[in-house]
Amino acid sequence: MNIRFSGFGGQGIILSGVILGWAAVLDGKNAIQTQSYGSSARGGSCKCDVIIQESAIYELEPEHNDILITFSQPSYNAFIKSLKEGGHLFYDSDLVTVDTNEFPCNSIPATDIAFKEFKQKIYANMLMLGFLAEKIRFIGFRAIEKSISQYVPTKTIEMNIAAFRMGIDLAK
Amino acid sequence: MNIRFSGFGGQGIILSGVILGWAAVLDGKNAIQTQSYGSSARGGSCKCDVIIQESAIYELEPEHNDILITFSQPSYNAFIKSLKEGGHLFYDSDLVTVDTNEFPCNSIPATDIAFKEFKQKIYANMLMLGFLAEKIRFIGFRAIEKSISQYVPTKTIEMNIAAFRMGIDLAK
Amino acid sequence: MNNQKYLDSLKNKTLFLQGDEAAAYGALFAGCNFFAGYPITPASEIAELMSRELPKSGGYYIQMEDEIASIGAVIGAVWSGGKSMTATSGPGFSLMQENIGYACMTESPCVIVDVQRSGPSTGQATKGAQGDVLQARWGTHGDHEMIALSPWSSQESFDLMIEAFNLSEKYRNPVIFLLDGEVGHIREKVVFPDINELNIYQRNISLEKIDVFGGQRIPPMIEFGMGQRIHVTGSTHKSNGMRDVSSMEAHDTLIRRIYDKISSNRNEIAHFETHYIDNMDYLAVSYGAAARPTMGAVLKLRERGIKIGFLRLITIWPFPIDICTELGKRTKKIFVPEMNLGQVSREIERFVNCPVESVSKIGGISHTIDEITNYISANI
């Protein structure tokens, strides 16, 4: 399964991918995570890819994705082409306008909810991760929560997990 | 014919070789000149090799010399081994003590004569060149004089040629 | 906290690490206690991790003013008892070349990581490549041998870095750790070993006065501060280290020894992995990032009934000549997927008579499995 997170730098895109990838490993699967960085992480679109498989992973850069998660219009525009036929699209409904109906779409106004519920936009990524995890049940919630608690600053673990769980609820 | 000039830095060793080599070319022969330089030119022995041939010269560093000219004891010690059987040894009789009688020897107290006759030790090299040129008649005197006048500072051409000619006379 | 305690604290841990980070941890396990470097994409992660972890294990991190200074400090540290390393990418690796030659000439054990990016020149700074393979061998002036290793995963990056330090100490030669931007930046699972079960080659140090630069094929070292007043120089030297720049014999003896200590141990240094070579018509040879899709392609091709074997190089230099020569006799054609315009493929050509075809890809995106599969299918 190839998953791409995308958006602006500073939206926690890469962290989402790392958390998901590590969760997959904790869940006994194989996973690799890659990201785009450097100058393009400042201005334009930023992306983070995760490949999760039962078998050994030999592909390094997937040509097509099964899932695309996007938090900005420019990144949506840039990456929508990479989504496989039948792939799933997740996006922040406040920040992205979708101009195709080729794909099953799942959206929440994650950033807005995060700001309203947790006082900080930065929790949008965990909201979305929960939303994704519930919609596509491929990694155990436990593993994801464990992964979250290992990757976010200790003081924010609780909030992040709360956001993650709210994402799950929103998907139900 | 392989000729090696040797002595201390500052005795005009290399200039002698260059002048002789160029003279050979002016005389219609093939000639190459090489020299040792760098740190060894400061302290220890310094050498300058000239190869003169009618045919094209393919050898770059002669293993053995037909003629060795030497102006210092250390360089004599270092290079006497390089002289071929039957090779000719030329040296400044004040500065070098010869400890072999394997070779035909030719010596003059060139430095002393230079100082006495020309007020400067530096003309010893041209004295020796004249001495050599007369003893081993292999390059025309004309060519050598022309070469001298091209290589020494304009103001000293006359003195250098005078020294050269005195060398010739001393060899007669 | 000393190194032992620090490493105990990491015992048997499993982490999700980039190849760069895994390499840095590998170095710490190998006993690296000095890192000097200069930031550059895609190698900066190594410096950053070392700056964070080295002080914990009692080592030292220093960011120098450039790459030339970095490799200089690394070599200075070696002779002062350090196990030391630096990490850079192509532009910095080019700048280091003069002093890499110095490390060869003075037989200074150290590890130089080159996380290859898409070149030449500044190229595509954030994209991976395998374009420095021949530079790793020939980048510095004058005759020398070189050891270079290239891992294909984060776990191997960790493991191989330990091997890099071991080889470096054992052969008293710099070792080039040829990561590529792809492997350097993939994050995947890495399991740390128990340091007490690892085989760490301890520097061979003589407490008595011996010839540090000759006498035996790989002389033991004496370090600064041991009261032996050693003399270390990149100029031609006698076996006691004293400069001798005019004798042909001194040079010939020194350089041939330094050369031979590597090339005559080729088979001991050369690591590789083979798959399906007992029953093959064709052979794929690859290494580092490109070896992963190649492995995927080999599996696919065999599923399709194409008898293809796979040789994955782990050691690139000294080149694993014997295995290439042998496999070259048993295959109709050799395919070499590389993220460059054909570098290892050239070396293979020297040892085989069958056609060698470079499956090259440049521009910073690694081969897909399908690309390699299709290329090979179409060209057999």
Add this chain to the structure above:
Amino acid sequence: MNNQKYLDSLKNKTLFLQGDEAAAYGALFAGCNFFAGYPITPASEIAELMSRELPKSGGYYIQMEDEIASIGAVIGAVWSGGKSMTATSGPGFSLMQENIGYACMTESPCVIVDVQRSGPSTGQATKGAQGDVLQARWGTHGDHEMIALSPWSSQESFDLMIEAFNLSEKYRNPVIFLLDGEVGHIREKVVFPDINELNIYQRNISLEKIDVFGGQRIPPMIEFGMGQRIHVTGSTHKSNGMRDVSSMEAHDTLIRRIYDKISSNRNEIAHFETHYIDNMDYLAVSYGAAARPTMGAVLKLRERGIKIGFLRLITIWPFPIDICTELGKRTKKIFVPEMNLGQVSREIERFVNCPVESVSKIGGISHTIDEITNYISANI
């Protein structure tokens, strides 16, 4: 005095020159008007002559603070209308590698002289060698091609330097002038030509706005100050020069074009000389200093009735593949005298099936004719 007058004053002169000096005069005849360098044995004579002669011909000499700055200034001068060069030896050549890659990437015509000395590292500073042959090809990071020429006499040093500038301008690539300490320091007869009868390749400059970095295999240049506001970068760029560091296509197109412009013109660039190849059992291949005693040995061996041919390489890179392949088919064995541990011999191995034997000599003293003669006699 301008360049024309200056060169007229040298017309048809015969001088007794070192290979270094001859190379410098060759550069002046080729129209070189900018030299930036840093002293180093055995290349300093080139700088010294240029510092003396360039002002006479209206050009500029500058001694920089190091070799990195020197090659930098050289490239800066190129884009500002200069025909420019630098000269160094191994240690400096290693330092220049990063910016040599920049010159390749930006297709900046210039000439870099490497008067090879005995390495690696500081080695034997005053002794000649041929140890940088493969470095000249692979010294900088990333995929690139290279042009490198190696003369065997003072006269050829002069003539070939003109060719070096011509090739550099024609192919818009740096050219490495691989002198060796031996040839660089022999003094022998050199005859200057009449500048008016020489074939000097004039830089192909476009007065109109065109793509300076693409569109055709070797695009014309536009220089600074022409009002075209060009953009020159060592990062991956589009054909108009503007940076594009994320597109695979941009990189692939650029790098393959730069590569192909050299390799596809291999036979036009590759100069060599053959002797006795019509009737041979064995072949000697050599170049530069080592080619002289080799020629002497070939003559001796033939006198003794041994049928040996001689291929003298003048262009080392791009490697003259065709002649090697062809001659390789007609000989039982190839002998390669080189003042290194076998560098060109490795390249030959790629293209022939017969045994290739390196007749290597290191330590700063060139082969004698007898050494080569005896070696070949004993090994046929």
Add this chain to the structure above:
Amino acid sequence: MENKYVKYLRNETLPTEFCVGCGCGTVLNLFCHVIDEMQINPDDIITVTGIGCSSWIPSPYFSADTLHTTHGRAIAFATGVKVMKPGKHVIVIAGDGDLAGIGGNHLIHAARRNIGLTVFLVNNYIYGMTGGQVSPTTPSTVNTATTPYGNVEQPMQIAELVAAAGASYVARWTTYHVFHLKKAMKEAISKKGFSFIEICSQCPTSYGKRVGKREGIDQLLDFKENSMNIQNVSGMREDELEGKYIVGKLVERNRLEFVDGLLNINAQFAEGVR
């Protein structure tokens, strides 16, 4: 409608790729003003730059001949340019890491040589482009990506160093001091010989966030509040000056410009070989 100075830029490259609130854009902006006010035709400008965010100011944005070189080597390349094009304005703009870190030697030697380059060093106290590693100008004790436990080195006083190296014109200003900086830029460009301005600039992304100044404006306000003119600092102790930005003109003097020196020599041969 468009800002009239945008005409000095390569339009297709806009908006810039600089981070939001980065000082590099301000330097670019001021540079356009200066060129405009000095009525210099951009065709008479050759910009030379290295590698780093600050190097992007001329490359690709400013529309003139642009030589984007390797990391740290801009001044070396520019030397070749100036020698061959002494009539042009050869202007180097790059970062602290580039010009004073890896490139420090070229900087001091060019200053000593007094070659007629104009150098604008954008000092953002960090290696911005590579993601926030310590730079030679990072203040002591600051945590960066490679000084996680605080920087133990002293920051380099670049302007003072360049002055000691022999430059003809040296000043230091911040991106807050737009009027002073604009004036200084004009002086630097007009000055014969090596002229140099250290421009203290904000980098919210890689530096600011490490010192609790996450937005560009935060560092600008710091510049505003903590700058002191060089004329007022003599006699102050080192510790009193900590955290201060010492702005103003450090040096202005007349010495033989290097390329003039070369031209003088060549002039001796104008009529024949001497």
Add this chain to the structure above:
Amino acid sequence: MENKYVKYLRNETLPTEFCVGCGCGTVLNLFCHVIDEMQINPDDIITVTGIGCSSWIPSPYFSADTLHTTHGRAIAFATGVKVMKPGKHVIVIAGDGDLAGIGGNHLIHAARRNIGLTVFLVNNYIYGMTGGQVSPTTPSTVNTATTPYGNVEQPMQIAELVAAAGASYVARWTTYHVFHLKKAMKEAISKKGFSFIEICSQCPTSYGKRVGKREGIDQLLDFKENSMNIQNVSGMREDELEGKYIVGKLVERNRLEFVDGLLNINAQFAEGVR
């Protein structure tokens, strides 16, 4: 009988390969005296050097651990040495071309970093070993092998530059000032932090002969006659100072030494990962 300081030398390397009357030998001589008077065991000294005649002072002559590095890089190598051996005296001796020419960047950064090295820069105003090419310290107008029509560059004021870079101790003396220089060497070696002495030295072979001073003594007499103490030059004009050797101590100050800084950090982890 033998001079008692010869015991500090590698006897088999004597007599030195320096030219007759070269100042390098005097520096070597004084260094032996200093080590003797300070009662430093040579086993506690690590000398580091570059390439050039001056670099031969420690390598091979002085009998201690010796790291003879590449041209210009001595200070970089020495940095690695000092970090791993903070208890040893790490002493760098090399030439102007080496340390301030090609190696200038390492010099200023080491001074800034204030790493506890002792650096003796032997300034002979020329590239001696390579046969007399212009150096960054060659005075203007002097003809050298590569400035046949006179040097058009300004000479670098190395001591002033190193002071501006942040060194803890900076002085300049000549080989004529043997007593002062000996004292300064002791101060430099004792000083915590980066300490630096520029030693003006004669090179009859490659420099002296180009300025009409063919013997070592000629330049020594020039040093004798034309030196001025730094305390007496303030207020003097540049042209008044031409041809003068400004000697004396430029700087002595206390700042955190770099390796101490590193050790402080490591000490934080002495009891566990923080």
Add this chain to the structure above:
Amino acid sequence: MGIKRKKIEIEIDERLCKGCDICVILCSEKVFTISKKINSNGYYVPIPSNIENCNGCLICELICPELAVILEKTELDELVAL
């Protein structure tokens, strides 16, 4: 020479502005206000809502890192304008 009266027009270039708010904060006369409107690049472009307060100091135009402040200052000759 008569007294001059200045006419000032200020606009912000939507294409270029990145919403750093430097102009907003540094303008001593509070000419700009932060907006809630996102441009196509995703940035909040300030609004020059109090142009009449502008004293023509030019700092906004000079300091804007994106050359996005378009400020036109027309000096009208008072005598003519009257």
Add this chain to the structure above:
Amino acid sequence: MGIKRKKIEIEIDERLCKGCDICVILCSEKVFTISKKINSNGYYVPIPSNIENCNGCLICELICPELAVILEKTELDELVAL
């Protein structure tokens, strides 16, 4: 504390001296004279011919580039020596 009398011995190490004559010229008391005798390396080694003039300043010993001046200064306690 008594008055000290100094006994000074000066020798030049033939093996090391290169005949630069720096000692000869810089000695203010003219202790050394230039010799005509060449050593085995070809250098003219000065002769410390006027040792009695030596004021013990030590400059010759310190400045000799070859560590060739051997100067032994023995301080004799006057009282004891008497």
